[in-house]
Amino acid sequence: MSMTIDRTTTATQERVGASLSVRDLRIHYGNVEAVKGISFDILPGEFLTLLGPSGCGKSTTLRCIAGLEPASAGTITIDDTVVAGPGKHVQPEKRGINMVFQSYAVWPHMTVEKNVGYGLKGLQKDEIKTRVDEVLDLIGLGKFAKRYGTELSGGQQQRVALARAIVTRPKVLLFDEPLSNLDAGLREQMRFEILALQRAVGITAVYVTHDQTEAMSMSDRVVLLNDGLVEQSDAPREIYSRPRTEFAANFVGHANILPGRLDGARERLTVPGIATPVLAAETAANDVHESASAVFRAESLLAGSAAESAENVWPAKVERVSYLGRHLDVLYSVGDSKVRGELPSATPIVVGDTVTIGIRASDVHFVPHTEA
Ligand SMILES: Nc1ncnc2c1ncn2[C@@H]1O[C@H](COP(=O)(O)OP(=O)(O)OP(=O)(O)O)[C@@H](O)[C@H]1O
Numbered sequence: 001m002s003m004t005i006d007r008t009t010t011a012t013q014e015r016v017g018a019s020l021s022v023r024d025l026r027i028h029y030g031n032v033e034a035v036k037g038i039s040f041d042i043l044p045g046e047f048l049t050l051l052g053p054s055g056c057g058k059s060t061t062l063r064c065i066a067g068l069e070p071a072s073a074g075t076i077t078i079d080d081t082v083v084a085g086p087g088k089h090v091q092p093e094k095r096g097i098n099m100v101f102q103s104y105a106v107w108p109h110m111t112v113e114k115n116v117g118y119g120l121k122g123l124q125k126d127e128i129k130t131r132v133d134e135v136l137d138l139i140g141l142g143k144f145a146k147r148y149g150t151e152l153s154g155g156q157q158q159r160v161a162l163a164r165a166i167v168t169r170p171k172v173l174l175f176d177e178p179l180s181n182l183d184a185g186l187r188e189q190m191r192f193e194i195l196a197l198q199r200a201v202g203i204t205a206v207y208v209t210h211d212q213t214e215a216m217s218m219s220d221r222v223v224l225l226n227d228g229l230v231e232q233s234d235a236p237r238e239i240y241s242r243p244r245t246e247f248a249a250n251f252v253g254h255a256n257i258l259p260g261r262l263d264g265a266r267e268r269l270t271v272p273g274i275a276t277p278v279l280a281a282e283t284a285a286n287d288v289h290e291s292a293s294a295v296f297r298a299e300s301l302l303a304g305s306a307a308e309s310a311e312n313v314w315p316a317k318v319e320r321v322s323y324l325g326r327h328l329d330v331l332y333s334v335g336d337s338k339v340r341g342e343l344p345s346a347t348p349i350v351v352g353d354t355v356t357i358g359i360r361a362s363d364v365h366f367v368p369h370t371e372a
Pocket residue numbers: 029032033034052053054055056057058059060061210
């Protein structure tokens with residue numbers, strides 16, 4: 001997208017992010033409802049990530065915030081201005097927003113400085129130069145100002161795309177999987193660079209990815225989407241340690257999920273094939289009814305003597321041991337259930353061993369059970 005700036009506001013605009021509010025947003029493509037009523041709020045300068053599997057509606061939501069897709073229902077508000085709502089559609093270039101894509105769309109026949117300055121056309125020459133130099137320095141591309149697009153690596157092209165997006169001083173920056181064309185090492189480095197840049201300019205960021213590590217490491221808040229709906233919206237730490245649904249538990253890191261029944265007490269789950277009820281330290285939420293699942297992380301599972309003092313202690317048989325360098329990934333059977341755990345690499349354990357495993361009640365959460 002080539003968004004040029006709204007020159008009436010940018011000359012004096014301060015470098016601070018806007019707040020953004022999405023309310024009951026629905027987006028249809030013909031008969032297909034891609035986004036089915038989602039809401040979230042972003043504070044000025046916050047970094048929010050829309051995370052979810054392919055097709056869950058991340059790009060559609062982002063494009064709608066940018067004004068490239070009309071909202072079928074609901075509202076989008078930037079600071080105090082409704083930009084999308086019933087009978088209202090503010091044009092993309094009037095929203096104070098810019099967007100960075102997976103394809104960098106750097107013009108090959110233009111130098112870096114021309115690429116970056118393109119969106120400033122119409123401003124005074126001196127002003128353009130000052131702004132472009134400033135942004136190139138900020139992003140570490142000062143030395144590359146005179147290079148052509150074709151003479152840049154993938155990472156450098158992505159930096160140019162970033163520079164081009166911030167040079168117009170938008171209040172909100174949108175990212176749609178901007179790193180997926182880069183190799184793993186560069187992707188990790190660019191994560192930190194994007195975050196540092198976002199913090200430095202104080203811009204509000206909405207970032208789209210299906211990569212949970214990216215989402216966890218960059219975001220103030222993660223909105224986890226599933227099939228056009230919000231599954232959970234929380235700080236990365238919360239989503240990881242307190243997933244509220246089976247989907248959230250599984251999408252963000254691997255989780256053990258044991259379905260059962262809450263029999264009487266809201267902190268005791270009877271799981272078929274396991275003799276003693278699974279205990280959790282917290283009571284199940286109100287929306288967790290009789291049919292529920294106990295959720296816990298593989299790295300929280302204890303084995304051997306460490307397991308004995310846990311509230312949940314089970315005899316288990318080792319079904320599979322995988323060496324992963326940093327640790328062993330171990331699959332146990334407990335009654336009719338399979339449970340995954342992690343052990344130090346040097347642990348002498350083999351398939352067929354009978355061991356004691358355990359999980360502390362404080363590491364167990366109950367979530368509603370969803371039929372597969
Ligand atoms: N132009 C379109 N016309 C019809 N359906 C569309 C259109 N664009 C997207 N969709 C559908 O809307 C749904 C959401 O698509 P969207 O591109 O938002 O997914 P996404 O979460 O960004 O996925 P990915 O991770 O693969 O990029 C999908 O079912 C998709 O097929």
